[in-house]
Amino acid sequence: MILGLVMLQLTPEWRKSASGYTSNQESQPVTVLMAVHQGASHLEEQLDSLTAQEHEHWQLVVSIDGEDDGCAKIIENHAASNRISQISGPGKGAAANFLHLMRQVDPGNYWAFSDQDDFWLPHKLSRAIERLEEVSWNTPAMYHSRCLITDDSLDNHRISPARPKPPSFANALVQNIAGGNTIVLNPAASRLVHAAAQDVDDVTVHDWWLYQLITGAGGVVVHDDAPSLLYRQHGANLIGANDGMRARARRLRMVMDGTYKGWMETNLKALKTCAPYFTPENRRLLRRVMAARRQPLAVRMKMLREAGIHRQTQFANSIMWVSVALGRL
Structure with a gap:
């Protein structure tokens, strides 16, 4: 463990993370x-x-x-x-x-x-x-x-x-x-x-x-x-690191089997409770997303595109729109 940490201190990632700030105790x-x-x-x-x-x-x-x-x-x-x-x-x-x-x-x-x-x-x-x-x-x-x-x-x-x-x-x-x-x-x-x-x-x-x-x-x-x-990373990780092809495949399975939809429903219920803390603009956005999920496909796609929801990468966006099309967002 100690030897591994010493070796890590020599890597570019460590040097990058340890630079550019002044410690203030x-x-x-x-x-x-x-x-x-x-x-x-x-x-x-x-x-x-x-x-x-x-x-x-x-x-x-x-x-x-x-x-x-x-x-x-x-x-x-x-x-x-x-x-x-x-x-x-x-x-x-x-x-x-x-x-x-x-x-x-x-x-x-x-x-x-x-x-x-x-x-x-x-x-x-x-x-x-x-x-x-x-x-x-x-x-x-x-x-x-x-x-x-x-x-x-x-x-x-x-x-x-x-x-x-x-x-x-x-x-x-x-x-x-x-x-x-x-x-x-x-x-x-x-x-x-x-x-x-x-x-x-x-x-x-x-x-x-x-x-x-x-x-x-x-x-x-x-x-x-x-x-x-x-x-x-080990066998007991609750979700695990979201990187690599295996993780992408796991995320796609979660869309297909309804796991991601269940996550969305849990999140949206919590966010509805938190809405009084939100800006007016974000309260409107939350209402629009919640309403869009109940609409027919063409209306659902249009409303969510206009809402501007997005993920970080092209692949992740593609998976998201698959979930929208299948009614599993």
Whole structure:
């Protein structure tokens, strides 16, 4: 592990991600929200990477979901245990566990979201906060970045896909571009998210909902093309990295078998609840998309094209329009 990290520091991706900012240890406090389920095998390494952050002003809240496989003991024995709080999860899966954290944790700090099995690069929080501090303090803003996808041993690194088009609500309605393990919210966004989460029953995944909520409310989404963490891929990943032909084939199957339509229905129900927080323009866009899904094919295609919904790449757009044509959006 240590040797692999040293070798990684020599790569162009690492040098790119570690350059172009100045670390400020006196900057704002960060609350890290971590949802845990059967995570004992990799949790200690993730806690170590958090402890090694150049930005030192952080605290961690861990929500342990379901039967504990030893995570509580790992946390209690860790060198940073005095900075970690534990709560019990709702026992309804990862998305519900993250929503539970957003409801329970006090807003007003920067919020960062953490998986249980990744490995943060040392500059992750410093870089995110520096970028977010460029946004007006009273504007909700969300940072996210690319990552280095690895195997279970944190080896065989490849960078996650680029995001060529600007973030927008029209994109967020039909695609998630923000990996939750890279997301950091500014204090204004943490207040918005905390308030909105109180009334939302269910979301497909928490990071997609965050992207939709922040853009829908007219907030700022800051995409960083440099990686901020090592994203560990293994058999227990909930969704996994969305790159490569195998991932594309999996996404197409999800359209064909109705999975994607189910995701859309869950998301739209949550967004309808959140609509009071949205700009008038985005409330109209949400209503138009919801109405279009119930129309005959020709009307449905016309309404959604005029709405401007889109995904990030030509291939992804093609899959989206297939789903529209089949009535599975």
